[in-house]
Amino acid sequence: MWPRARVPSDAVAGWIKRLAALVLACSVAACGQSTAPNLNASVATPAPPAANDPANTVIMELKTGKVTLRLRPDLAPKHVERFKMLVNEGFYNGLKWHRVIPGFMAQTGDPKGNGTGGSKYPDLPAEFTPTPFERGTLGAARSGSPNSANSQFFICFTHSPNLNGEYTVFGQVVDGMIHVDQIAKGEPPPNPDVIVKMYMAPPGP
Numbered sequence: 001m002w003p004r005a006r007v008p009s010d011a012v013a014g015w016i017k018r019l020a021a022l023v024l025a026c027s028v029a030a031c032g033q034s035t036a037p038n039l040n041a042s043v044a045t046p047a048p049p050a051a052n053d054p055a056n057t058v059i060m061e062l063k064t065g066k067v068t069l070r071l072r073p074d075l076a077p078k079h080v081e082r083f084k085m086l087v088n089e090g091f092y093n094g095l096k097w098h099r100v101i102p103g104f105m106a107q108t109g110d111p112k113g114n115g116t117g118g119s120k121y122p123d124l125p126a127e128f129t130p131t132p133f134e135r136g137t138l139g140a141a142r143s144g145s146p147n148s149a150n151s152q153f154f155i156c157f158t159h160s161p162n163l164n165g166e167y168t169v170f171g172q173v174v175d176g177m178i179h180v181d182q183i184a185k186g187e188p189p190p191n192p193d194v195i196v197k198m199y200m201a202p203p204g205p
Helices: 010-031 077-089 177-181
Strands: 057-062 065-071 099-101 105-108 137-140 153-156 169-175 197-200
Touching: 057 077, 065 077, 065 177, 077 169, 077 197, 169 177
Parallel strands: none
Antiparallel strands: 057 065, 057 197, 065 169, 099 105, 105 153, 137 153, 137 169
16 A cells, blocks of 8 residues: 655644744754754755756646646756656546645646555655745655655645745646646545646657
8 A cells, every 4th residue: 555645734734844943943952053954045946947848848638728837857857757757658647636725736646546556666765955836836745755756746726835845846837827726626526637638748840
């Protein structure tokens, strides 16, 4: 049985952040210093691939229209490689959006349709960066282990800073977000929508 790959709710994630801050504060008080990384520090984010880069552009067809995804191999090369491989295999075609939370995110990529499944390939090592989770950000869903992402992914409906530095960012919706907004909501939705088809963008002229 696969562990359930989930993105925490805002409330749970906020509680975790507060608990971590309390532990860090106690550590500083006891030791006089801390070696914990500062994920809120100002770090330059690498430039994304060019807008006209078909090698890192995926078209996702939903029931209401097409969504264009720009992948970020500069941020998460292993996750992008896996995603492109699964897209080319047709793995995502017909899969359900099994967890869709209004005002937060929509999750898919599980062949079992319940959050416990994955691909036939091994799990991926985390590729966390300071890149913020904003509206349209693609993130890799995982279980409690940082190195448990496989095939499931999510798209944020809105700014979600509670996920920053905790989940791998590997792409961004650059067109058609209105169609993502219309995905049926629920955990799981009573009548879940599916990915009609997903494929790499055709080469340019």
